[in-house]
Amino acid sequence: MGRWPGSSLYYEVKVLGFDAKSQLYTVIYKDGTELELKEQDIKSASGFQTRSRSRSRSPGRRRSRSRSPGRTTRRSSSRTAAAVAAAAITDSAPSSRRDTKLKDTVEVTLSPLPQAAENNSNNRHEKKEEKQKEDNNTSNKVNEKPEAKVQTESEKNQGRYNLRRRKDDGDTKPVEAKPEKEAKIAVAPAASTLSTPLDFGGKIGAYFWLLFLPAWVLFLILQVNLVDPSLVNFPPPLPPLEAFWDAQALGFVTLWILFQAVLYVLPVGKVSEGMPLRSGERLKYRTNGFFAIVVSAVAVAVMVHQDVDLTYIHSHFLQLATASFLISVLLSIYLYVRSRYVGQEQLALGGNSGNVIYDFFKGHELNPRIQDFDLKFFCEMRPGLIGWVGNATQNLCFKNIFQQGLDTPSNSMILVNLFQLLYVVDGLWNEEAILTTMDLMHDGFGFMLAFGDLVWVPFTYTIQAYYLVSHPIPLSLPAVIAIVILKIIGFYIFRKSNSEKNAFRRNPSDPKLSYLKTIHTATGKSLLVSGWWGVVRHPNYLGDLIMALAWSLPCGFSHLLPWYYMIFFIILLVHRDSRDMSECRRKYGSAWEEYCRTVRYRIIPHVY
Numbered sequence: 230m231g232r233w234p235g236s237s238l239y240y241e242v243k244v245l246g247f248d249a250k251s252q253l254y255t256v257i258y259k260d261g262t263e264l265e266l267k268e269q270d271i272k273s274a275s276g277f278q279t280r281s282r283s284r285s286r287s288p289g290r291r292r293s294r295s296r297s298p299g300r301t302t303r304r305s306s307s308r309t310a311a312a313v314a315a316a317a318i319t320d321s322a323p324s325s326r327r328d329t330k331l332k333d334t335v336e337v338t339l340s341p342l343p344q345a346a347e348n349n350s351n352n353r354h355e356k357k358e359e360k361q362k363e364d365n366n367t368s369n370k371v372n373e374k375p376e377a378k379v380q381t382e383s384e385k386n387q388g389r390y391n392l393r394r395r396k397d398d399g400d401t402k403p404v405e406a407k408p409e410k411e412a413k414i415a416v417a418p419a420a421s422t423l424s425t426p427l428d429f430g431g432k433i434g435a436y437f438w439l440l441f442l443p444a445w446v447l448f449l450i451l452q453v454n455l456v457d458p459s460l461v462n463f464p465p466p467l468p469p470l471e472a473f474w475d476a477q478a479l480g481f482v483t484l485w486i487l488f489q490a491v492l493y494v495l496p497v498g499k500v501s502e503g504m505p506l507r508s509g510e511r512l513k514y515r516t517n518g519f520f521a522i523v524v525s526a527v528a529v530a531v532m533v534h535q536d537v538d539l540t541y542i543h544s545h546f547l548q549l550a551t552a553s554f555l556i557s558v559l560l561s562i563y564l565y566v567r568s569r570y571v572g573q574e575q576l577a578l579g580g581n582s583g584n585v586i587y588d589f590f591k592g593h594e595l596n597p598r599i600q601d602f603d604l605k606f607f608c609e610m611r612p613g614l615i616g617w618v619g620n621a622t623q624n625l626c627f628k629n630i631f632q633q634g635l636d637t638p639s640n641s642m643i644l645v646n647l648f649q650l651l652y653v654v655d656g657l658w659n660e661e662a663i664l665t666t667m668d669l670m671h672d673g674f675g676f677m678l679a680f681g682d683l684v685w686v687p688f689t690y691t692i693q694a695y696y697l698v699s700h701p702i703p704l705s706l707p708a709v710i711a712i713v714i715l716k717i718i719g720f721y722i723f724r725k726s727n728s729e730k731n732a733f734r735r736n737p738s739d740p741k742l743s744y745l746k747t748i749h750t751a752t753g754k755s756l757l758v759s760g761w762w763g764v765v766r767h768p769n770y771l772g773d774l775i776m777a778l779a780w781s782l783p784c785g786f787s788h789l790l791p792w793y794y795m796i797f798f799i800i801l802l803v804h805r806d807s808r809d810m811s812e813c814r815r816k817y818g819s820a821w822e823e824y825c826r827t828v829r830y831r832i833i834p835h836v837y
């Protein structure tokens with residue numbers, strides 16, 4: 230019996246050879262997968278149980294089992310095992326070697342020994358950590374999932390274990406995302422049972438971030454108003470407590486969010502499907518973000534025409550930020566409370582540590598919805614994002630003109646505003662693409678995202694423009710041209726790579742993508758290994774970072790403050806990349822290792 234890499238399940242293998250130098254055994258699983266295993270990952274077949282096939286064949290039975298937490302635990306852990314895959318790099322036409330293997334594929338009967346402890350609400354987290362260690366350290370503990378032990382012929386044919394037979398395996402006919410969905414059903418684990426390491430410094434980290442993030446926003450807002458802002462000016466002079474509060478500001482923020490909510494629910498624009506959930510369900514999203522920003526721009530234009538004083542935003546930045554913070558906290562409390570009442574299947578992996586503060590921070594429920602109103606999608610794409618440019622940045626342009634007595638805003642101000650506007654408009658135009666990003670697919674919705682969406686984005690991403698209001702930077706024409714070129718390069722990489730991955734995830738057999746090489750994984754999903762995703766593992770981050778550089782450069786080098794976004798963004802994306810690496814390693818096992826061996830750099834070719 231050989232252990233699946235990254236899991237604690239054992240499957241029948243045949244040992245093909247032993248390499249004395251690397252001390253690795255080459256084994257072949259019954260589905261034709263060849264892997265190299267360490268000695269401790271190979272066990273004698275005696276002591277492993279087998280079960281009769283008929284038990285888990287009934288779908289009805291499976292469904293009812295998964296509702297029981299105990300059962301879910303077992304079932305899901307084995308699904309994870311199924312998700313761990315051997316991989317082969319292939320062009321869109323399947324390789325002959327793999328084809329030969331497929332023909333020879335024999336039944337896979339999985340018989341892991343039941344030793345894993347059941348999920349227990351009291352020590353759930355400790356167990357998860359234990360299991361994580363076990364997975365990472367190649368311990369020999371064996372887990373069981375009765376349902377995964379046996380397969381019907383149809384399951385096998387759907388590629389539950391050897392998914393190389395899947396349609397996306399070279400069949401260039403466009404297919405609906407059904408196969409992905411099937412695969413997802415087959416592999417996705419129950420949230421509460423999987424060992425996901427705690428991110429962001431774990432429980433202690435969550436306390437820290439809860440205090441630090443709002444404090445940092447305050448620090449930036451106070452700093453940017455100083456004549457000589459400096460990150461070393463700490464603590465900045467604090468305003469009196471009453472200066473934070475303005476009921477009108479709270480009213481405006483609430484109205485703004487409601488206005489965006491109304492635009493979101495209007496039956497205008499395309500309805501797109503999200504990626505398959507664990508339940509196999511695909512949620513529907515109204516992707517009318519572009520419509521929302523156009524209507525918002527018209528509303529702002531009308532206000533300007535009606536002589537509404539939009540400089541209010543600049544002069545009440547702190548109060549508006551406080552109001553948004555308050556709303557984000559209330560929203561996070563609501564999200565946390567409701568997450569306690571939803572089923573296991575609706576919870577995100579991670580964010581379910583059992584620790585209130587950590588779960589509150591990280592987010593527990595994957596797709597909190599009030600009927601069809603998706604709170605996470607809405608918050609991520611609408612009030613904060615549109616508020617970023619629609620309110621703050623645009624207003625800063627006005628302020629720039631008035632304060633500096635200019636006829637038009639300065640070059641640097643125009644560049645920063647145009648770049649950020651392009652970024653936001655592009656995000657809304659391609660709104661559907663967000664459905665295949667980490668936030669929407671994997672992360673729970675809690676304080677981190679609620680605060681990030683409603684406070685961090687609209688009030689800290691505007692720092693450059695805000696800074697330029699009182700620190701005009703003259704830019705020569707060559708400097709403008711160079712910065713614009715940089716922005717275009719970054720944007721091109723960002724957009725192309727995001728769209729490529731999104732198109733591939735939506736339809737892996739899209740003929741337009743048939744030239745791309747892929748690595749097949751046992752989850753049924755493939756990984757792109759050429760094209761943009763063959764250059765580095767996160768080409769979209771590379772493009773995003775180049776753009777961030779382009780909208781920091783117009784602020785010059787006199788102060789560190791306007792470079793805050795660049796610095797924060799590097800940290801955010803490096804951390805995000807490592808979170809994604811762990812998640813993908815867990816999901817795709819050896820296929821992911823293969824991908825990483827093939828695409829060696831994470832974000833910057835030959836550097837990082």
Ligand SMILES: NC(=O)C1=CN([C@@H]2O[C@H](COP(=O)(O)OP(=O)(O)OC[C@H]3O[C@@H](n4cnc5c(N)ncnc54)[C@H](OP(=O)(O)O)[C@@H]3O)[C@@H](O)[C@H]2O)C=CC1
Pocket residue numbers: 665666667668670723727730733734754755756757758762766767769770773801805809812813
């Ligand atoms: N301005 C800002 O503040 C921020 C901007 N961003 C931007 O948002 C965009 C989305 O980023 P993010 O959600 O972090 O991550 P990605 O869009 O890169 O999504 C990561 C997921 O893509 C899939 N994937 C990874 N590698 C491959 C591959 N080789 N082939 C196919 N699929 C692959 C995996 O999901 P699976 O396999 O499950 O489909 C993985 O979990 C980026 O452009 C980023 O720069 C992100 C954060 C903040």
Ligand SMILES: CC(C)CCC[C@@H](C)[C@H]1CC=C2C3=C(CC[C@@]21C)[C@@]1(C)CC[C@H](O)C(C)(C)[C@@H]1CC3
Pocket residue numbers: 442609610614652653655656657663666668677678680681682685686
């Ligand atoms: C407060 C924390 C330290 C960090 C919070 C992170 C959030 C601010 C970001 C997480 C992912 C984001 C994305 C965008 C904005 C920032 C947040 C919410 C995005 C909507 C920006 C526009 C892009 O085109 C995008 C690709 C749609 C982005 C998706 C991720």
